[in-house]
Amino acid sequence: MFDDLLSALERLNKLLEQAVIKAQAVYGSKAATDPYRGLRIDRDQVKQLLDRQPGIPLFAVDAEKTESDQTNNTPLNWLKQTFGLSEFDLDVMLIALAPEIDLSYEGLYAYLQDDVTRRRPSIDLALNLLCPSAEAKLLQRVHFAPDAPLIKHGLLHLIPEPHQVKPPILSYYLKLDDQVIHSLLKQKILEPRLESWCQLIDSPAVEDKLRIRDDIKHILPKLVKHAQNTSQSLHLYFYGLHSTEKRRGIILMATQ
Numbered sequence: 001m002f003d004d005l006l007s008a009l010e011r012l013n014k015l016l017e018q019a020v021i022k023a024q025a026v027y028g029s030k031a032a033t034d035p036y037r038g039l040r041i042d043r044d045q046v047k048q049l050l051d052r053q054p055g056i057p058l059f060a061v062d063a064e065k066t067e068s069d070q071t072n073n074t075p076l077n078w079l080k081q082t083f084g085l086s087e088f089d090l091d092v093m094l095i096a097l098a099p100e101i102d103l104s105y106e107g108l109y110a111y112l113q114d115d116v117t118r119r120r121p122s123i124d125l126a127l128n129l130l131c132p133s134a135e136a137k138l139l140q141r142v143h144f145a146p147d148a149p150l151i152k153h154g155l156l157h158l159i160p161e162p163h164q165v166k167p168p169i170l171s172y173y174l175k176l177d178d179q180v181i182h183s184l185l186k187q188k189i190l191e192p193r194l195e196s197w198c199q200l201i202d203s204p205a206v207e208d209k210l211r212i213r214d215d216i217k218h219i220l221p222k223l224v225k226h227a228q229n230t231s232q233s234l235h236l237y238f239y240g241l242h243s244t245e246k247r248r249g250i251i252l253m254a255t256q
Helices: 003-027 043-051 074-083 087-101 104-112 123-130 134-144 178-184 214-230 243-254
Strands: 156-159 173-176
Touching: 003 074, 003 087, 003 104, 003 123, 074 087, 074 178, 087 104, 087 123, 087 134, 087 156, 087 173, 087 178, 104 123, 123 134, 173 178, 214 243
Parallel strands: none
Antiparallel strands: 156 173
């Protein structure tokens, strides 16, 4: 049932494995055993920071070794097609999803971010993992802009560092929307904000089995398609005494 998701996480593990190897060279051998890592900076760390090329990804990995294969990953593919996501977007989602499935990823993320308190993935961590160069790291920031698909559609939330005033965007944490997590885990749960207005139907009737007037059956799919193509909200008011037919019309729209 979850072979596709587990396969994607195995791919993430390979990427993280390469990143950990590179982190050992970047941070030094003592980083993994220092319980106060990130809470203090000694002179050796200062020198490491000053010697580092500005903006360069810390763990640029071999793209060929971690090439994405989404052919069997149905939930991710559905999100990709529905919201126009790129492969980079899917990898960001996977990085954010991992701690929701296994808390051991928090320890890995803390180590890779060189700070025992930063156990959630950040924008900077995602860019360091997925970008091969400083230029690519700058260019790929566009995926976290307000009008980027992940952010615009509410799939991913950017959480600022709570102990800083107006922190840099790179430090923002990545948090998948709860409904996206439910979808990726194949959990049929209604969005809490819709509970007062909607009902989740497990197996809605298909269009050809719904007894609906021909004119309504003809126009409703067109309205839905137009709203999807123009990215406009669709507001309809179903008026009349026949609640059964109104319900069928709503089900028809939901199947589009």
